[in-house]
Amino acid sequence: MHKIFRKTRILLLVIPLLSGCSASSFTNLFSNYSQQMYGVKQAQQQGDFQQAISLIPIRSSTDGSYSLGLLEKARLEYLANNNKQSRQDFEQTYKLIQQSQQRAKIELSLGVENVAAVMSNDNAIRYDIPRYEQSMLHSYQALNYLSQQDLSGALVEVRRANLVQESALKANANNIDASQKSIIAQGASMDSLSQQYPSMNRAIGKVKNGFQNAYTFYLSALLYEAADQKNDAYIDYKKALEIYPDNRYLQQDIWRLANTLHMTNDISLYRKSLSQEVTKKSADASNNNQGQVVFIIENGIVGAKQEASLSLPIYTSHGDMRFYSVALPSYQNQLTVYSPLTLTYQGKSYQAEEIVRLQSLAAKKLQDQLPIIVTRQITRIVAKEEIRKKLVKKGGDVGNIFANLYNIVTEKADTRSWSTLPDSIHILRLNLSAGIHTLNIHINGVNQQIEVAINQNKQTLVTLNTIGTYVGQNIFNL
């Protein structure tokens, strides 16, 4: 009995040592992120953003989830139209991302975190902000700069977003293959995992990878056009079209710019691939006294990661197979359907179309990461099992109970992700004559009127945030 207390004492000393310098705090080790964020998301759903900000769990700057907390706060500040504070928080997050990219190849503190993760769970590892979240960070940051009439600042953010997407494309190619091999080497098979792990196919939908964000490309093209860099805009519209080939508004923009820039090769290609409705329009529609209104509509809130418990067959070092229960993160396998914004103008009605589904990107990203998560999980099980055996040897039943209790309490899935992001984003673009217009829009089941000023050959950007019954709007004359 005395011996067990000594063991416990040492264990209790070791844990703060592991979490002392750079790893996560205790709350992260023993409760999962989605539970911590529940109240925040409830308040956000009701449109009470100040309340939501006050509910975000406070973390110290050495906490592994510190940058994630900043992201959540910055996003809510953005929704609350508190652009200055939002800009500062995003900027700080960006600095943290930069720092983590500049870190040494071998980092000792990372090793300590990994040991802590093996002893407890994945929440002990510092949160690595995935590429799609980084691209959204820069998109919001661009809008923050825009709200302060700083187009050149917004363009800097747009370029940063493009760098993120480029590096994601490079990094993605060889990652997935390697991680699948590692899981097989650990003595578990992908089959047994895929049989038990909840399917996310419906949530993923048609998304091909978890990082290419057409919305970011679209926003960047829009801002390039505002800065009269039509060629840059054209390239980004093309990238967006590759991801969303059926979006009619994208097709129109490509067709318009291809003609303005006299891209003869592209024009003949697009004449075949784009819909006839788009290509029959005359090329020089932009010459007359017209401007454009562009709607960017954010719908809902992205779903939170959930904890799925499953039992996996794993071969132990003695060669026998045993079933172990593990907790893995997953997303609900469904997509919320949002009725798109409808705009009525001069008797004709126009409907917004989807440009990104963040829920699908998040689910795809998780699916790609799964082999690595499972590999770590297996290492953890083996380690915890060894500790249990040692404690049984030294402390008999009491040791066994203590070890089992510890294992149950610490078996938590890593459900961290930027969870205040919108679920999906839609766009709508319309040519209007210069001057002031009152537009009738139908959104979220409510009819609304919006007054926009259109300047000749310029864009007027209207951003709408619809969450639950809340509809917030901002208008920028680009």
Add this chain to the structure above:
Amino acid sequence: MNKLLVTATISLALIALGGCTNKSVVRYGDATAVETTDINFGSTDLQTIAGQMTDSLLLSPVVGTLTANTRPILFVESIKNKTSEHIDTESITDSISTKLLRSGKFRFVDMARVAAVQEQLEFQQNSGMVDASKAVAFGQQVGAQYMLYGNLASIVKSNKDKSDVYYKFTLRLMDLKSGLVEWADETEIRKTKEKMFISW
């Protein structure tokens, strides 16, 4: 034996926690010293660009003939920031125009302060507080003959071993009357940063 283990663990914990705290010291440094805190645009880059550009402009034979008998009047249009960093380009143009003024060969009009000047002249003319005979009248300023403008562009590349950033600064001088570009030059800067192999 056990006491030893506990003592060892505690001292390890103390060392680890001690590593997190360190004292900060304030001291003065050389403003023109080479600064390599990180790979982003810094004071050394700004000084290099401003220095090289003014030298090139003042030494160019074209500018020599322009400034032979007169001091041409210039205005600085903004430098377009085309990099992926938030750089205060006004600070670059400030350095360049200050150096040019100091050379005594050029004169400048400051477009950034037009509104303030207008406000002051209106005060002198209309407020009734300034002696009308001594107030500065409207319509007596001199217009610029030349425009100085440019671009700052960058290419950023990085992989798992190192990051590389390349800056190119282009500056041009345009004759406003004829529209001819009388002078142009560019400065390039390359910086690389290799990742440390091991760190805490």
